[in-house]
Amino acid sequence: MKNSLNFLIEANKLKEIPRTGWVLMKVKNPETIAEHIFRVVISAWVLGYLKKFNEKKLVKLALIHDIVETYAGDKTPFLYWEGLDRKKTEDEEVLLRGVRLSKEEKERRGEIKFQNEKNSLLKLTSFLNPSLGNEIFLLWFDYEKRISREGKFTKQIDRIETLIQSIEYFGSKKITGGTSWWEGTEEIVEDPMLLDFLHIIQNKFYGKNFPKNKELENILDFLLEIGKLKRMPRMYWILRGIKNPETVAGHIFTLTLMALIFGREKKQLNQEKLLKMALCHEITAICTGDTIPYYLDLPKSQKERNEVFKKLPRLLKEQKAKKFFIDYKAEKIAIKKITSKLDSSLRNEIIKLWEEYRTKSSPEGSFLSQLNVLAALLQGLLYQKKDKNFSVGALWEWAFEVCDDPLCIQLMDEMKRKLHRK
């Protein structure tokens, strides 16, 4: 348990590391590695669904594909180099166009990157029990070397997600958007369906006229909606006065990672279901905004709010139920709307997963809702580490009310031992 918590704390850093490409392109407050991972996982799932691939494997591959960057950082040796100087015209051009390298140089840079990332992953997984550590290492190796069809597919999805993000940041004009993202993507993507998906992206953003494909168009729209969660800071932390807090996407990344680590120890739970449930447990925020349970009316001043947040609100059972049903109804409408264009079977699956989580009506839903509280507690404790005046009392209270699973209680105790400030 101690080691799993250490792993989580380290991997949590991915929620604070911005992606290098965007930093170099001077994007203000760019996405973090964790937020990128989040949409890659969702993309791998919904696009892999159409291919009838092993969805559990796809979700796992996509979830761990960039965790090596915890220590290795987000290096982009094929696009840029250390010491790039945007004041120089030639460097500015390379940013838009991509660097040109010989095959040997690409291999040399690729090998350095691979070794760095491998060492980073070995360091990170050394916190875990050997069996889980090996599984994660093999998944990453599969992705990196494109061994299985799911590994190949995820590698392509990673590029497509980055491409979509570049269009969201820079638009589709060559002068601002550049071509490097397209070049990088078109070098990698080979799957016929994903090539069609690139056509759909071109139709939507570049006014091209490739053959229509309603199913892929709908998935693109869905993924664009999902991308909003990367820019949505969690309301609770905002109200608590945290500057630049984790986003909803960042939180979902943490929870899905927790589902991977701890779900494995709950043999009676369906691991695939748990992972997918973590992924969609809060996508309703796209429509409803990020809501917080229990709190009804909050004072306007930060000082008064800080006082209120020291404890959970004291409410009658009826008041709790009333707040729950207000949120639940709004979220139910939201989940139906967000998934309305997806294939009906996938749509039903997502709605059912969300429902089971929200009402705790399945063993997976009950377990995940406990992990969800612990994810918030962990984040709160990490914020407290940076600011000793930050109170986590309400989060402890919440965890004490919600957790009854022995594994969750063990994790909570470990958090207390390792992170609680007296």
Added chain:
Amino acid sequence: MDEKKYYLTKDGLEKLKKEYADLKNIKLAKTEGEVPKIWHSEDLNPEYLSFQEDLDFLNSRIAELEYILKNTEIIKVPSKDKKNTVGLGATVTLEEAGGRINEFTLVGSLEANPSLGKISNESPVGKFLLGHKLNDEVVITSPIQIIYRIKKIRYNLT
């Protein structure tokens, strides 16, 4: 090893019985239909794997439900002399210094939903409350300490 007891309200038991019957029907429908082929060219057919995995989880949930249903104890309203003690099924009204009121109903793990005010008897807060009597002071020591006085205990079981 002692068998675990599952405490359920009548309502909760009915829901589990329904889930059990539904899953049995799903399993029947699944196994009566055409089973996907194991091989797809040279690879294992993912549809077969997915079918097999679904079936494995169906079987495991059915077995789990059978175990739960075999080991269920219905939560009942306690006898008159025990109605002033916090037990399973009790809705407890708690008063904190300053007059702030909080309320929980204690249920078994399978029916817990703290957002609805229903907390598990196996949660730390649930464990702190169990066995206390009306007007008792209850000290809940998570890393922060909360002191409540038990103001009311009700048993409204359906």
